[in-house]
Amino acid sequence: DAGITQSPRYKITETGRQVTLMCHQTWSHSYMFWYRQDLGHGLRLIYYSAAADITDKGEVPDGYVVSRSKTENFPLTLESATRSQTSVYFCASMWDRGAGETQYFGPGTRLLVL
Amino acid sequence: AQKITQTQPGMFVQEKEAVTLDCTYDTSDPSYGLFWYKQPSSGEMIFLIYQGSYDQQNATEGRYSLNFQKARKSANLVISASQLGDSAMYFCAMSYDSSYKLIFGSGTRLLVRP
Numbered sequence: 001d002a003g004i005t006q007s008p009r010y011k012i013t014e015t016g017r018q019v020t021l022m023c024h025q026t027w028s029h030s031y032m033f034w035y036r037q038d039l040g041h042g043l044r045l046i047y048y049s050a051a052a053d054i055t056d057k058g059e060v061p062d063g064y065v066v067s068r069s070k071t072e073n074f075p076l077t078l079e080s081a082t083r084s085q086t087s088v089y090f091c092a093s094m095w096d097r098g099a100g101e102t103q104y105f106g107p108g109t110r111l112l113v114l
Numbered sequence: 115a116q117k118i119t120q121t122q123p124g125m126f127v128q129e130k131e132a133v134t135l136d137c138t139y140d141t142s143d144p145s146y147g148l149f150w151y152k153q154p155s156s157g158e159m160i161f162l163i164y165q166g167s168y169d170q171q172n173a174t175e176g177r178y179s180l181n182f183q184k185a186r187k188s189a190n191l192v193i194s195a196s197q198l199g200d201s202a203m204y205f206c207a208m209s210y211d212s213s214y215k216l217i218f219g220s221g222t223r224l225l226v227r228p
Contacts, residue, residue: 042205
């Protein structure tokens with residue numbers, strides 16, 4: 001049972017480059033989420049998806065693009081990386097919306113933008 | 115707007131003692147959920163406990179209990195009989211907008227002393 005995986009786990013890139021972070025879940029969960037974690041801010045929602053081909057912006061979407069052509073995959077793309085996007089990125093998934101439903105998190109991707 | 119506040123950046127507790135981590139929230143939605151996650155030094159986010167806004171009883175999960183005081187808008191996490199492995203970052207989170215988006219607090223770092 002692989003659960004939810006993220007790749008790469010670590011990434012160093014340069015300002016202006018395009019970077020794609022991958023997220024894959026094996027549970028067939030409907031909902032998927034991308035968060036970033038910065039010191040002093042906890043986790044903040046970037047984008048989320050309620051199903052394949054349905055995505056929407058979260059709290060901090062600027063500079064990011066997502067797609068969800070298949071239920072199990074939810075890639076996050078930084079179109080032109082900036083130093084302020086240096087962060088730890090977490091993908092999460094959830095079976096369905098409703099009281100008590102829990103989001104399950106991937107192991108995270110540490111991204112450094114030079 | 116929704117808000118989660120964790121006012122304790124760091125805390126110490128002696129092994130085998132109980133500890134309370136504070137969390138206050140603000141929302142105008144009548145239906146919401148409160149979650150606690152643990153983040154050890156390895157970085158993954160581990161779900162600990164959930165409390166629904168309509169739940170009459172405080173949630174408990176093993177050594178974890180959630181002290182839910184609705185009128186005060188607080189959802190404190192109580193860890194009984196602390197263990198060295200409890201040393202970690204702890205995040206309080208609240209679900210909103212029909213119970214699937216999460217907003218996180220800034221976290222409390224707990225260190226358990228032997």
